[in-house]
Amino acid sequence: MEIRVRGGDSFWGYSQLFGVPIQLLLDSNPGINPQALMIGQTVNIPGYVTREYQIVPGDTIWQIARTAGVPQDTLLLLNPSIQANSLRVGQIIQIPVRVTNYMVHTSRPYDYGDMLEDLNTLAEVYPFIRIQSIGTSVMGKELPEIRIGIGSKQVHANASFHANEWITTPVLIRFLNEYLLALTNNGSIRGLVMNPLYESTMLSLVPMVDPDGVDLVVNGLPSEEPYRSDVLAINGESSDFSGWKANIRGVDLNNQFPALWERQAEIGPQAPAPRDYPGTAPLTEPESQAMANLTWNSNFSRVLAFHTQGRVIYWGFEGLQPPESEVIVNEFARVSGYEPIEYVESWAGFKDWFIQDWRRPGFTIEVGQGTNPLPLSQFEQIYQESLGILLASL
Known part of the structure; x- marks a missing residue:
């Protein structure tokens, strides 16, 4: 989430207002001198996203902040063009939302x-x-x-x-x-x-x-040549790649390091394969x-x-x-x-x-x-x- 610096702002103040450790604020803004903030400068606040809210009749900044569960000052900081005492019906403002849930995929095959x-x-x-x-x-x-x-x-x-x-x-x-x-x-x-x-x-x-x-195993044959033809040949013309461990050239990447590689090469396949071939x-x-x-x-x-x-x-x-x-x-x-x-x-x-x-x-x-x-x-x-x-x- 980005905010604009106002007069008198400081990283310490942002840390207190948003409840984010100051070290994370500093590391989120590596190009900014925290001792010389400039009015209008953009600062990243980690761990937050924003959602839009449309003003309805009777709204006040205090009510919106209370409903959203955020300090009133965070609304004003995020919406510098808003006049707190003269909200306009239909006006869109940004509400800061602290992220507290996972944001990644774990419920489907992962490519x-x-x-x-x-x-x-x-x-x-x-x-x-x-x-x-x-x-x-x-x-x-x-x-x-x-x-x-x-x-x-x-x-x-x-x-x-x-x-x-x-x-x-x-x-x-x-x-x-x-x-x-x-x-x-x-x-x-x-x-x-x-x-x-x-x-x-x-x-x-x-x-x-x-x-x-990974994409070969999860999604099947690539459309690009020569990879499509090559992996089919290596896999015995089978389109079932569930047993494929190698990279797209049929080389086992975890048999590729110079730690008694010659010993592994002696016992492994001698040509590209779905698994275990250590390369040349x-x-x-x-x-x-x-x-x-x-x-x-x-x-x-x-x-x-x-x-x-x-x-x-x-x-x-x-x-x-x-x-x-x-x-x-x-x-x-x-x-x-x-x-x-x-x-x-x-x-x-x-x-x-x-x-x-x-x-x-x-x-x-x-x-x-x-x-x-x-x-x-x-x-x-x-x-x-x-x-x-x-x-x-x-």
């Missing part, structure tokens, strides 16, 4: 377009989040990364490395939404106050690493390159990769993980009910590479139980189990 729509909505209401593209997919889709928080500790989580594991994406998006709601409403999640975490931690999210593959070399795919570049250019304290399924957490790699990894995974297991597993006969994964090259904690979290893609009927349980892990990670 790339759903994610972009949700991120655009959240960015408009919560302008203190930062969204950047870390690269593009094979088909040219931007890969968004969301950053939230100002702390020195950096925690990264990603989802949908695998196409038919798309249910992990709305898990991260809903967590983002719940976190934003708690921050702007001075609230808590499971009894934990969120604002101190915002100030101590920077959270990085890449909610959909493989958008081309590490980091040949634009999606895995984007994740590698993001990690090289950041300073992540720990990384979490959300996958499906099995209700287990993999946390080791060749004995290179630090001692704190076991402490963290035991807490993840406590809050989720998932089983921690130190080693598995698999290599070249994102968390493997992170542990190997940084010697910091990395986790592959296999949410839910059953056959991929997991049904939406599991979403709420998966989310509640993942919520504990995400909170503990911060």
